[in-house]
Amino acid sequence: MKHRYHLLFLCLLCLTFTVHVQATHIVGGELRLTHLEGAKYELSMFLYFDDFYGNPGAEDAAVDVGIYSKATHQLVDRVTLKRDESKQVVYVNPVCVRSDLRTRQIRYTERLQLSPSKYNDPAGYYVSWERCCRNTHIVNLFLPGGTGMTFYMEFPAVYDKPQHRDVVNSSPEFAIPYGEYACVGEYFSFDFSATDPDGDELRYRMATPKWGHTDQFYPFLSEPQPAPYRPVQWEQGYDSAAAILGRPTLAIDSLTGRMQVSPSQPGLYLYSIICEEYRDGQFIGLVQRDFQLLVLDCPRNDAPLMQLSTASREKGGAGPLYRPGDTLDIFPWQSPCFDVFLTDNDFLERVTVTAEAVNFEPVTSLTSQSSFLLTGAGDTATFQVCGPDCNNPRGIYQVNLYAADDGCPLPKVDTLTLYFRLSAEENQAPVLAVDAPEYGERTLLRYIGDEIVFRLDGTDADQNRLVLSGRGIGFSFEDYGMQFTPVEGQGAVSTEFRWQPDCSLLLGERREFEMVFTLQDDPCFVRAIDTLRVHLMLSDRISEVANFEPPNVFSPNGDGRNDAYTIPTLPIDNCISQFSFMEVYNRWGKLVYRTESRDIRWDGAELPAGVYFYFIRFTDQAYRGSITLLR
Incomplete structure (x- = not known):
């Protein structure tokens, strides 16, 4: 009999050891409830599986979750979710993929009915799922390999009894997190936000992960269990507000869901985020997501550096370097483009440059080139950046330049904020003249049948771009077969007016034609105009026939x-x-x-x-x- 007890103890020990090895594979995850139509909903669970250390045999084909009343903690429904999808978590920069950092998203889902007659408790409901154990490599938990986890979500009643109306709601939806790692002493920022299908307001906060009722000895629950769920036990010096130590410690923006940290020690860290859902200012639900971040001692990666020459491009770009906060003046006679010098001390890094016009709409690309391969210290690339042109009113304009390398785990970025001031100088008006001897009286007398030709000459002392145009007052040139071609040019322009009126004019009433010719320059901001009016009077020739006597x-x-x-x-x-x-x-x-x-x-x-x-x-x-x- 004694031998049997020893044998039973050994079998239990082996079983416990086997369960422990197979269960330390979960990186994190969350629950999601999606409204389909009417009372139909889809309940999903997203589990992030450690694809490097995890044993594929530890993947569950199905999971049982419990739905509970928040007011009574009574079980309302038990739902079995079936595994239906599995895909890898991707990297922002594929070059940075590590063989020992592979995470896979596994989705479990099931459709169900949330009847208004059953789910109408004003206090709402919560959903939970429990499993053990967490990754044994986590450094900010006490005994992580024996610590269970609880996925947790809250949602409102689907029927509002006091208001006698249905309540349609889907829970916030977290995006798939990227699989990046952070580096010791390096600033690391990433998007951890969710979206809400109903447009509800979302707020974020750090939280302590839930442990629940499982451990290394009881990694599974035969029946779902209600709250309360005990929290994980942090290692000394860590808590929900300092899940990763550093300057800054790991934190999340409560409105945007963007996370940031500059970790001080390497390791694998667990953290948890709660996304709360508000409608019309009232709390209606939440989703808690657990996840991990790997921090490594990384090779040094210097950020690229951009420097701008304050001399405009038309002067060869040779001038003092731009100082942050300075303003670059752009005058009417000056090109709005400047040379930017780009360097990166790291060997063979590709740097991508992007430009953002903050308070104007650029007509063309702001930069002449966007991608550069730099060989290291001493290698300099040059590109152009252009400010606003004269299509914009006088004022100060901002352009942000970003130079991002392809370093790991995330690009190092240099930002150069430029301020351009569109400035105006005194602008002399252009001069328009008509090449016709009798034009001094502003009237041209012509006979019907004669060809009428005169030239218009425009000049500008400032050598601005000129536009010479013309029009008839009360008539169009085309209607009478008049030939005039508007012209543009730099500093000086010339064009002709040409017309041969015929006797068909006598069939109408018009004998006089008033024409306006306009010469306009085109500098920045202050345009100047010279205008000429030409009064053309036409008459028929007088034939002296009364005293006509031919020679005899x-x-x-x-x-x-x-x-x-x-x-x-x-x-x-x-x-x-x-x-x-x-x-x-x-x-x-x-x-x-x-x-x-x-x-x-x-x-x-x-x-x-x-x-x-x-x-x-x-x-x-x-x-x-x-x-x-x-x-």
């Missing part, structure tokens, strides 16, 4: 005097009366000369002396008479 004799005898018949006094054409043709007949009515040109020249070739008869035709009248040809 010529002598084509070769003596060089009056050898051809011409009509210098032929009435001019206008829109009403226009020359059509001239014909000459002999005394027997035979046509001996005809022309449709106003440039009349009849030489009487081989015709005998005598009297001939002319017929001159205009569109509105005709002239007849005789011509004597003398030999």
